[in-house]
Amino acid sequence: MAKRGIPLAAIERIVKSADADIRIADSAKEELREELERLAVAIAEKACRLAEHAGRKTVKEEDIILAAED
Amino acid sequence: MAKRGIPLAAIERIVKSADADIRIADSAKEELREELERLAVAIAEKACRLAEHAGRKTVKEEDIILAAED
Numbered sequence: 001m002a003k004r005g006i007p008l009a010a011i012e013r014i015v016k017s018a019d020a021d022i023r024i025a026d027s028a029k030e031e032l033r034e035e036l037e038r039l040a041v042a043i044a045e046k047a048c049r050l051a052e053h054a055g056r057k058t059v060k061e062e063d064i065i066l067a068a069e070d
Numbered sequence: 071m072a073k074r075g076i077p078l079a080a081i082e083r084i085v086k087s088a089d090a091d092i093r094i095a096d097s098a099k100e101e102l103r104e105e106l107e108r109l110a111v112a113i114a115e116k117a118c119r120l121a122e123h124a125g126r127k128t129v130k131e132e133d134i135i136l137a138a139e140d
Contacts, residue, residue, distance in 0.1 A: 005083050006106075010075040014107060015129060018114035022121065023128040031134040032113060036076075036106055037084060043102060044088035051092065058093040059085060064101040 005040075006033050043067045075110075076103050113137045 011029045015022065044059075046067035051059045081099045085092065114129075116137035121129045 005080040006076050007080070010077070011110070013075050014110045015114040015118070018111055019118040021127070022118050025128055025130050027131040028117070028129045028134050031131045032110065032117075032138075035113065035134065035138045036110055039109055040081070040084045040102065040106055041088055043105065044085040047098070047102075048085070048089040048092050057091070058095055059098045060095050061097040061101045064098050064105065068102075068105045 006036055008033060011036075046070065076106055078103060081106075116140060 008026075008029045011033050012024060015024050015029075015032070043064065044067075047059050047063040050063040050066055051057070054063070078096075078099045081103050082094060085094050085099075085102070113134065114137075117129050117133040120133040120136055121127070124133070
């Protein structure tokens with residue numbers, strides 16, 4: 001498991017799904033992982049606030065959907 | 071490993087980093103994973119086009135940075 005959460009192997013599979021013949025520099029995989037984790041944290045923080053706003057202590061699917069709209 | 075690439079355990083760690091005391095419904099983890107994979111594919115597709123545009127067959131860090139600006 002990657003130290004920052006999302007494994008580089010998962011990142012590589014996602015890029016290969018966009019273009020099977022492309023090569024990806026290790027630093028590009030790291031950068032995409034960091035960008036995704038920034039986006040994930042931003043969505044997660046918003047979703048936590050939306051759950052609290054709705055009087056819940058559990059994040060639900062609807063919180064993620066609303067948070068991801070921004 | 072999750073079938074779609076990003077493990078749910080990684081998703082849960084990211085949400086917990088936003089709020090350590092929050093609980094997360096399984097369907098919310100799935101939704102966040104799907105949203106991140108949509109974002110990842112969109113950035114990866116743009117980065118592949120940017121690499122080709124620069125006459126390369128390898129995606130570099132700079133392609134990811136430029137692709138993620140959109």
